[in-house]
Amino acid sequence: MVEAAAPGPAGRGPARRGPADDESPPLLVIAGDIGGTSSRLVLALLDGAVIAEAEGPGAxxxxxxxxxxxxxxxxxxxxxxxxxxxxxxxxxxxxxxxxISGAGPARAAEVQHAVGARLRELGIEAARILITDDLHTAFLAGGVGDDGLLVLAGTGAVAVRFHDRQAVARRDGMGWLLGDIGSAVWLGRRTLEAVAADLDGRGPRTRLTEEIGGVLGLDLRAGRLPPSRTGDPRQDLIRALDEQLPAGAPAALGRFAPVPGRIPEDPVARRILDTVITHVLDTVEALDPQAELPVVLAGSVLTGPGPIHDEVAAGLRAARRSLSVAPTGLPGALLLAREQAGGALR
Incomplete structure (x- = not known):
């Protein structure tokens, strides 16, 4: 059992078959960019075009x-x-x-075993499967060679210096409880904390409150349109988050990550944005103080439109750093799949 194709220079669509193809099935590779909130896989001919794609939840x-x-x-x-x-x-x-996001050294063996067992049920031998973390594929997708810096901020956040494709230094990537500063989860959490502080009188008034109310379908300021369900906007917020955020799945906090970028003129939103931007630029400086290495930006927070991407990119260019943007790690995964195929077929 198994099926078809992958991204390559030939473009999208099935490659032409030659006489040999009538006698044996075409060789295929599968490449995947598996993030914390969404996954994308492609099937490609070993040396040809992408012929199939699939998307799914994060992993x-x-x-x-x-x-x-x-x-x-x-x-x-x-x-x-x-x-x-x-x-x-x-x-x-x-x-x-x-x-795969989260398939770093701390959990690599566990992820390899679990994914291998499931793909074996689809007829794919373990020897043909390469599992790496999404940092490796994201860096290779940047197309800067084998040496450079990766700064990724998606569901999680991490910065890595690579030499000969190997990670030799790292900052953060410690998960939402211990770090991941600037990630979508971090942004969502800080935004909700600012709204809670506003409603509770512990912090400054902020337009983030109205924005989050709009996302949740609540009138958090006055409790009128729609009417408050509890008589207290603070309790309305708690109840809505209990109902709309799955228990034990902090990745869902990333839903609120774009909100500060919509109102950068709001002082509280501005402080949240500035924290991320300063953190990214300081991290790059710490990993490469001589500004000798190219920088690859990856992850939705750093590659999507908005003030974080724009101001981080401007800061890197002002420091005369070479910059590449990798919106997806698929090109890197495809490169590894074809290299893996070459080794498996020897």
Whole structure:
């Protein structure tokens, strides 16, 4: 069992078949960019185009729980089926390379075992599977070579210096409880804390309160339109978060991450944004004080439109640093999958 294709210079769509293809199934690779909130997989011909794609929920063990690995298996099954339909028949998966958020050294063996067991049920041998963290694939997707800095802020946040593709220094990436400063979860949490402080009189008044009320469908300021369900906007906020945020899934806090960037003129929102921007620039300076290495920005917080991306990019350019933006780690995962296939087929 298995099916078709992947991104490559040939572009999208099935590659032409030669006489040999009539006798044996085409060789395929699967590449995946598995973040904390969403996953994207592609199926490609070993040396040709992407022929199938699939998307699914995130799969970070820390922020999404153990069912994260079931999401990976389901997305793989879906991309294989779409590939089979696109090719008009089965293919042979020569290699799989998945960059998975949270698959760093602390949990690498656990992630490798769990994902390998699930993909084995789809007919993919463990020897053909390469599991790495999404930092490795994101850095390679930047196209800056084998040496440089990666600064990633998505569901989590981390900065890594790479030499010969190996991580040799690292800042943060310690998870939402211990760090991940500037991540979507961090931004969402700080935004909600500012709103709670406003409502409770412990902090300054901020337009973040109205913005979060709009996201949650609440009138947090006056409790009139719609009418307060509890008679106390503070309790309305607590109740709405209890109802709308899944227990044990802090990644859901990332839903509120874009809010400060919508109102950068608000002093409280501005302080949250400035904390992130300053942290990123200070981190880059700490990892490469001589400004010798190219910098790859990755993750939705740093690659999406808005003041964080714009001001971080401006700060890096002002320091005369070379900058690359990698909105997805898929190109890096695809590179690794093709390299893995070469080794597996020897």
């Amino acid at each position: 970070n063990l820390r922020s999404s729980g153990a069912e994260a690995f079931d999401h990976v298996a389901e997305a793989t099954r879906e991309v294989l089926e779409r590939g089979r339909l696109a090719l008009g028949g089965p293919g042979e998966v020569a290699a799989v390379a998945l960059g």
